[in-house]
Amino acid sequence: MELNADLQEKKQFLIExxxxxxxxQYDAIQPLPYIKDRLYCVDKVFVEGGVEVCLAPELTPGTRGSWERLESYKSMYTDFRFKSKRRIIQGEPGYGKSTLTLQLAYDWCNDVSDSPMNNVEILILLRLRQLGSVKSLYRAIKSFLLFHEPRVSKHVIEKIIDSCSSVHIIxxxxxxxxxxxSNDNDDVHRIIKMELFADFEVSLTTRYLPECLRKETKRAKLIGFDDKARDEYIRKAVVGNNYEAVEEIKQQLYENSILADLCQVPLIFVMFAHMAQDQRDSMKFKSVTQFFKYMIRCFYDHLKQKFKDNRSNELYLHEMEHHKLDEIAFEGLNKEHQQLSWIKTRFRQRVGPELYDQYILIGILVEEDEVSDDSITTMVRFYHKLFCEWYAAHHLVTLVKNAHDLSDMLRFLDPFDLQYLFRFACGLDPNAGKKLINHLKGLPGGDTFAILCILEQTGDVNDIMASVKELCSRTVRIKGGDSALLQRSTTQLLDIASKNHIPISRVHLFLCSPRVDESGLNLILESGLSLSILSSLQKLQITDIRRLTNEELAAILSYSSQCTSLKELRFVGYHMPDTIPVGSIPSSLKSRNVKVWNGNYINGVYRRLNLQTGQWQACDNDGNLPGEEGLDEESYQESLANFNRARRK
Known part of the structure; x- marks a missing residue:
């Protein structure tokens, strides 16, 4: 639609x-919330973590479909396999969803040539938590994005957007x-369901996947920082090309192996990296509770240095006394539908004006305007949900110590969603921790998480050795449908077992679509989590439903060969290559005669890989080849006949 001169001019006002x-927004990135005078442009600190896309949705509940890693966030918009008008970008709290949207906004504003936003006529970026009861997209644009532009009204916005051929809504x-x-027919839901602006591209970021969009919409997933991304961030945003300084910060992280999982969360790693640069002394932590306690102390210490007067004593008392903040945080999480923001006036009155102002000044709390009923309400939230869990854990400790039955009291607190709430509580108080650990052991899959909570409680790996040994004496399963918490807990415990030379009887990776990373030292699961070399692993089974290429198989064989105690590697469900080049079979597998076999039972036949020839041969139920224990010549010939009949079919 051709615009008249007046509307064309107002379109320019709108874009500007x-x-x-x-x-x-993108010029105000604040890596350390307590240092408010240290702001960065998003382009100076943005580092790409892992991004995966869903090429085929899950077929049955509990499975994860087919996911593939992308080289860049830009590929979400350029890869033909991901071509769509609607995209969902999933990611856990702190994984950089909002930072990514600001990078896209930067790209659009600055005409970045290789960005997918380069040819977009108008970009609309809205933070949905601010919308309150606003149901109209045009009103939201006016209220949040063009509040300072009196020359462009809500009705003018509607006319301009309706006339555009290229609009991207985030x-x-x-x-x-x-x-x-909800079932409300507001503009947000109409846009998502393609009932409104069906020709416009829409990107939606979210922590979880809305049920109504599970099948129809293309999905991507942010999976956090790996070593390469962490290195890049340190160089780009912290110390530049100072090689020694980079290595010093990395060494601080390696010395705190208990934080390796936590530092996959970009937001936490960013704070760790900047704190490591600011602190001259080495930071060593035995638990995430210790780390978080130290981080809060840094928040307060910075403010004390800023005041440099007798108020520092008051700040110390306030640092220790935060009961009202604890209560509010706990009440917000202990609900069927969690509350993560509050009306400022009520919140401030409850914690007290003086304390509230300090929490804002320190950076623990953040204010944000929300439009509701034709008025603007200032809302307050924690800087990050992890901070909410930290303070809620203090109140949880108080409740648990005085409670006899935890089941009813904790009915809304899902440890698989609020893992750090439980870990913090166990680390803050040993007596409350014992009760919580017993509670966790009674939950499905909770025994694995409980072991990590014991480690959190004591800070001493020796105290969990008996539990780790008992866990590793049986089959340890990691399933594609498991929560991120359960997968993380399991991989961390396996790593602890391996480093302490505890035999791991058998690991079964079920529908995890593992792949070997470039270093050859890690199995990357579909969830983005990794399984490092397990020197004490004895048996590994991988179950999946897809075709395995020669290259993928060779990489898994190479990884397995480095698990020096491995006796058996079993593939189930895969369509395997007919033959394997002998050169791709590691010599260490041959020298140890590791059983590598296809566990698919077809027409009475199992097949095992002959490591000397690269051929599959019929074997017995225990994977024995002719001449090995358990399979005589007559049985072998019968199995071979069945095998050949199966191949012909």
Whole structure:
């Protein structure tokens, strides 16, 4: 639609107004919330973590479909396999969903040539948690993005957008949207369901996947920082090309192996990296509770140095006394639908004006405006959900110590969603920790997580050795449908077992689609988590439903050969290559005569790989070849006949 001169001019005002708003947002990245005078442009600190896309959705509950890693976030918009008008970008809290949206806004504002936003006429980026009861997209744009532009009204915005051929809408934070999962026919839901602006491209970020979009919409997933991304961030945003300084920060992380999992979360790693640069002394932690306690102390210490007067004593008392903040945090999490933001006036009155102002000044709390009922309400939230879990854990400790039955009291607290709430509580108080650990052991899959909570409680690996040995004496399963917490807990415990030379009887990776990383030292699961070389692993079974290429098989064989105690490697469900080049079979597998076999039982036949020839041969139920224990010549000939008949079919 051709615009008249007046509307064309107002379109330019709209675009300039949007760019001005986005610049104010992407120029205010704050890696350390307590240092408010150290702000960065997003382009100076943005580092790409892992991104995967779903090429085929899950077929049955508990499975994860087919996912593939992308080289860049840009591929979400350029890869032909991911071509769609609707995209969902999933990621856990702190994994960089909002930072990614600001990078896209930066790209658009600055005409970045290789960005997928380069040819977009108008970019609309809305933070859904701010929308309150606003149901109209045009009103939301006016209220949040063009509030400073009087020359462009809500009705003018509607006319301009309707006339555009290229509009990209980014809806950030569906999981924090007040109207999420409701049946309201608001513009947000109409856009998502393609009832509104069906020709416009829409990206939705969220912590979880809305049920109504499980099949129809293309999905991507942010999986956090690996070693390469962490290195890049340190160089780009912390110390530049100072090689020695880079190595010093990396060494601090390696010395705190208990934090390796936590530092996969980009937000936490970013704070760790900047704190490691600021602190002259080495930071050593035996638990995430110790780390978080240290981090909060840094928040307060910075403010004390800023005041440099007798108020530092008051700050110390306030640092120790935060009961009201604890209560509010706990009440927000202990609900069927969690509350992560509160009306400022009520929150401030409850904790007290003086303490509230300090929490804002320190950076523990953040204020944000929300539009509701034609008025703007200032809301307050914790800097990150992990901070909410930290303070809630203090109140949980108080409740648990005085409670006899935890089941009813904890009915809304899902440890698989609030893992750090439980870990913090166990680390803060040994007596409350014992009760919580017993409670966790009674939950499905909770025994594995309980072991990590014991480690959190004591800070001493020796105290969990008996539990780790008992766990590793039986089959340890990691399933594709498991929560991230359960997978993380399991992989961490396997790593602890291996490093302490505890025999791991058998690991079964079920529908995890593992692949070997470039270093050849890690199996990367579909969830993005990794399984490092396990020197004490005795048997490994991998179950999946797909074709395995020669290259993929060779990489898994190479990884397995480095698990020096491995006796058996079994593949189940895979369509395996007919033959394997002998050169791709590691010599250590041959010298140890590791059983590598296809566990698919077809027409009475199992097949095992002959490591000397690269051929599959019929074997017995225990994987024995002719001449080995358990399979005589007559049985072998019968199995071979069955095998050949199966191949002909």
């Amino acid at each position: 107004g949007l760019k001005s708003t986005y610049k104010g 809806l950030d934070g569906y999981d924090e949207y007040p109207g999420r999962d």
